[in-house]
Amino acid sequence: xxxxxxxxxxxxxxxxxxxxxxxxxxxxxxxxxxxxxxxxxxxxxxxxxxxxxxxxxxxxxxxxxxxxxxxxxxxxxxxxxxxxxxxxxxxxxxxxxxxxxxxxxxxxxxxxxxxxxxxxxxxxxxxxxxxxxxxxxxxxxxxxxxxxxxxxxxxxxxxxxxxxxxxxxxxxxxxxxxxxxxxxxxxxxxxxxxxxxxxxxxxxxxxxxxxxxxxxxxxxxxxxxxxxxxxxxxxxxxxxxxxxxxxxxxxxxxxxxxxxxxxxxxx
Ligand code: 0O2
Numbered sequence: 001x002x003x004x005x006x007x008x009x010x011x012x013x014x015x016x017x018x019x020x021x022x023x024x025x026x027x028x029x030x031x032x033x034x035x036x037x038x039x040x041x042x043x044x045x046x047x048x049x050x051x052x053x054x055x056x057x058x059x060x061x062x063x064x065x066x067x068x069x070x071x072x073x074x075x076x077x078x079x080x081x082x083x084x085x086x087x088x089x090x091x092x093x094x095x096x097x098x099x100x101x102x103x104x105x106x107x108x109x110x111x112x113x114x115x116x117x118x119x120x121x122x123x124x125x126x127x128x129x130x131x132x133x134x135x136x137x138x139x140x141x142x143x144x145x146x147x148x149x150x151x152x153x154x155x156x157x158x159x160x161x162x163x164x165x166x167x168x169x170x171x172x173x174x175x176x177x178x179x180x181x182x183x184x185x186x187x188x189x190x191x192x193x194x195x196x197x198x199x200x201x202x203x204x205x206x207x208x209x210x211x212x213x214x215x216x217x218x219x220x221x222x223x224x225x226x227x228x229x230x231x232x233x234x235x236x237x238x239x240x241x242x243x244x245x246x247x248x249x250x251x252x253x254x255x256x257x258x259x260x261x262x263x264x265x266x267x
Pocket of ligand 1: 073113121
C-alpha cells in the first residue's frame, strides 16, 4: 500500500482518538468539578503504527483490504482506574453514552487470558466528520487497573523482545507476577473507601488552592496590590497549617474581599 494511502486510511482513526481523548478527559474533569470520586485515573490513546498493523495483520491473517473491518483496535483508548470495581463502573458509563455504539465486550478481568492478561475490552463504533463525509470506524477501549496496566506493559515489552515466543520459564514467572497483581488489586479494593476519601480531599485542596491563587492574582492586577500581598502572606501561613477547613474558610473570606473589587477567580 502506498504511504499516501496509509495516511488517508489512518486519518479518521487519528481524529477519533483525538476526540475520544477529549471526551474521556472531560469525564475526569466533570467528576473533579462535582467534587466526586473519579473512577478514571489516566486516559491514554493511540493510533496503531503501520508496523504494528502489518505485524498483527500477518499474525491474524487479515488481508490488507479487510483491515478496517477486521482489525478493531487501529484506534485504541486505554482508561486506567485505581480499583477493579472502577473498571466496571467505567464500562457502565460508556454503555450509557449515545455517541459511541458498543459492538462487543470481553471481560478479561473476570476471565484472564492464559498469559495472565487482564483488562476489560469494549469494541465500539464511532463516527467522525471528515472533510468529505462522516465516517464510522471501529475502536477499542481497554479498561484496566494501574496494577493490570503495569503488568500488561511489561509483558508486552517481553512479547516484543521475544517476537511472541517468550521462553517458558519467563512465561511462568510472568503468570506468577499476574497472580501477585490480582492479590494486590484485591487488597487495594479492601481499603478502597479510605483511599477514595483521601483522593477526594486532595482533589478538593488542589481546586481551592488554585482558586485562591487566581483570585489573589486578579486582586493584584485589578485592585489593591497591597491587599493582594497581604492575602498571599496570609494564604502561605494558613496553607502550612495543613487544615482543609481553615483553607476553605480563608477562600470564602478572600472571595468576599475580591467581590468588592470584582476580582474573583472564575475557575
Ligand atoms: P498493541 O500493541 O497493544 O496494539 P478483543 O477481541 O479485543 O477482546 P483479543 O481477541 O485478544 O481481544 O484481541 P487481540 O487483537 O488479540 O488483542 C487486542 C489487544 O489487547 C492487544 O493488541 C493488546 O493491546 C491487548 N492484549 C491482548 N492479549 C494480550 C496479552 O496477552 N498481553 C498483553 N500485554 N496485551 C494483550 P495488540 O495489537 O496485540 O497490541
